Amino acid sequence: MSVVLADMPKADMSETVAPAATKAIAPSRGQRPWTFYVLATLFGLYVLALYGPMFCIYILSFQDIRGGLVFPMKGQSLHWFVDLFTQVRTGDVKGSFDRSIKLAVIVTIITVVVSFLAGLGFRKRFRGDTAVFYMMIGSLVAPGLVLGLGTGLLFQALGLNASWYTSALGAQLSWTLPFGVLVMFAVMSRFDHVWEEAAYDLGASRWQSIRLVMIPVLAPGLVAVALFGFTLSYDEFARSLQTAGSLNTLPLEIWSMTLNVTSPSLYALGTMTTIVSFIVIGASLGSIVLIQKKRGSSAKG
C-alpha cells in the first residue's frame, strides 16, 4: 500500500464523506403524476368497450318469458336457456353445437400433431424452407371468406359433397395450422438442442428422445397450441360459411338465427357458447398449471 500511495498527498486520505442524508432512490407513495389518471381512464374505457357489449348479451339472456331484445330487463329466469334446447323453431342448436365441438377436437388434434412435426422440421434449415414458411403465412393472411368460397367451388368442381368434416375441416386447417406452427416456433425456440444431444449421449433412440425429453419439456407449449387450435376452430365463421355443406356449425347457426330469431334465446346461446369457451380455456390453463405443479410436487419428495 505504502508503495502505491506514496505519491498521493496525505490530505486526500483523511478526508471522509458524510453519509447521505436522503436516500437517492426513495419509494414514492401516493403522489401519482396526472398522466397516470389519464391513462387509467383510457384503459377503463377500453375495458368497457371490450367487455360491455358481451355483458349486455349475458345479462339480457337471463330475462323471463316477457323478455325482449333490448334493455330494460324484464324479470329474471332461465326460460330462454330451456327454450333454446326445446324449441325447434330456434334452429338446430344442439346438433350444430355437437358438430362444432367434434370439428374443433379434430382440428385441435391435427393442428397439434402437424405443428409439432413442423417445429421439428424447421429446427434446421433446408432447401426451400423460406418458401414453405411464406406459403404458410400466405394462407394466414388470405381473406377467409374468399378461401372458403374457393374451397367450396373446388369441392363442387371435383364432384364432392361439401360437409363440415371434409371441406370445412380443410378450410379451418388453413387457418389454424399457420397459427399453430407460429406458436410452435416460439415454443421451440426455448428448447435447447443440447438436451437432445444429451439424450443421444445417454443412449436414447430418436423416438425415446422425442417421447421422454422433447414432448414432456414442450408439453405446456403443446397445450397452448391445442388451445389455439380449438378456439380458432370453435368460433370460425368466414372459412366455414361456404364449406360446411348442408349442416351448420355453431357460429353459422348463430348467424342464421340472428336473421330469423327475435327472442332472447339468441342471447342465451351466446351465454352458453361463452361458458363452453371458458371451460376449454380453463381446462387448458389448468392442465398447464397441473404439469408445473406435478413437477414441483415430485420435486419435493
Add this chain to the structure above:
Amino acid sequence: MKSDRGDIELAGVCKSFDGVTNVVDGVNLRIADGAYCCFIGPSGCGKTTILRMIAGHEDPTAGEIVIGGQNVVGLAPVQRRTAMMFQSYALFPHLTVRENIAFALRVRGMPKRDRLRAADAMIEKVRLTQFAGRLPAQLSGGQQQRVALARAAITEPRVLLLDEPLSALDEQLRVQMRQELRRMQQELGITFIHVTHTQLEAIALADLVVVMEQGRIKQAGAAREVYAHPYDRYVAEFMGGQNVLSGRVEKVNGTSFTLAQAAPAGIEVPLKARSSIKVGDKIDIAVRRDDVALVRPGKELPPGCSTSLPSRVLAIEYQGYFVKVMLDTVPDDGFVAYVPEKTFFADPFTVGDVVMATWATGSALPLA
C-alpha cells in the same frame, strides 16, 4: 471385441465443417488409460470439436479415433462407452435429480426399481442424497454439475468427456469443484478428457496437458513440463508465468549462446542438447517471472546471474504472497517479475524507480 481399457489414440484426425478450412487439422495424440487429460487453448482452437469427435457427436473428416484398441469412428456414444458432460450440463428440466441420473438406465429398459436403486447409489457418491427429489432449476450451479457428472458416470463409461465443466461456476466454487472432479476421476478410475481455456485449471488437474492453436497441437505433456518448459512463444505466453524475449544470436560457445539485447553484455542462455542454433539466428527465449530478481543499480548481482537488464518500474500489483512488478525491460514485450512479498517489502520499489532485472543464467530457456 469389447475392451474395458479407456486409452485413446487420435491418428491424423481432421475436421472441416465447410470443406475449406480445417477446424481440427491433423491431430495425433495418445492418451493413457485412466489419465486426466486437459485440452487447452483459446476459443475456436478446435479443442471442443476434438472432444465432440471422441464423444461421437461429430464425425472426423479424416483420421482414426481408437478407444481401447477399437476404431470407434461412426459408432454411437453408447457403443463407444463414452459419456459426455455438457458445458451447460444439459440436465433435463422436467426430471428430478434421481430421474435425470437414472435416464441412461431407463432408455436401456432397466426396470424402474432397479434403475432408481442404481441412481440412488450414484447420488450418494456425489453427495446429493438430500436433493434427490429436486428439479435441476432448484439446485445451485455446483449441485447441477454434480448431477451432470453422476448422470454421465452411471453407465460406467470408459471415457468421460467434460466440455468446459467449470466455466459456469463462480471463482470459489470452481476451485472446489476442481478438486471434486479429480476425486471422482480417481474413484471411478476412468479416463477423463477435460476441455478448458483456463491455464490454472489445466495444470492443477491434468496428467496430460494438450495446448492447442488453430486446430493443431502445439505441445502435449505433463503439466509441469508444459508450464516450466514451453515449446515455443505461443505456449509460453498462453500458459503464462514466463517472460518471452526475442533477439539475434551474437555468439555461440559450447554450452551457451548470447542473445543481442538492450543489455550491455547481451543475454547469456544455456544451449539445449543437439541444438542447431547459429550466430545470426533470430530466436525467442523464456525466463520465468518468479526467477527474475530485481536489484538496485550499482549493487552486486546475486550469484549465478550473468545478465542484468536496466529497467524502469511501470506498475506494481500486490498479490498476497508475491508482488507483481511490471517493467519496461524490453521494448516490445511486457516484462514482469514476481517478487516474494517479504523480499519486496524489505526494500520496496516505487513506480518510476530504475532497477536491474536479473536471473540465474541456467534458468533462461531457448524456445523453438
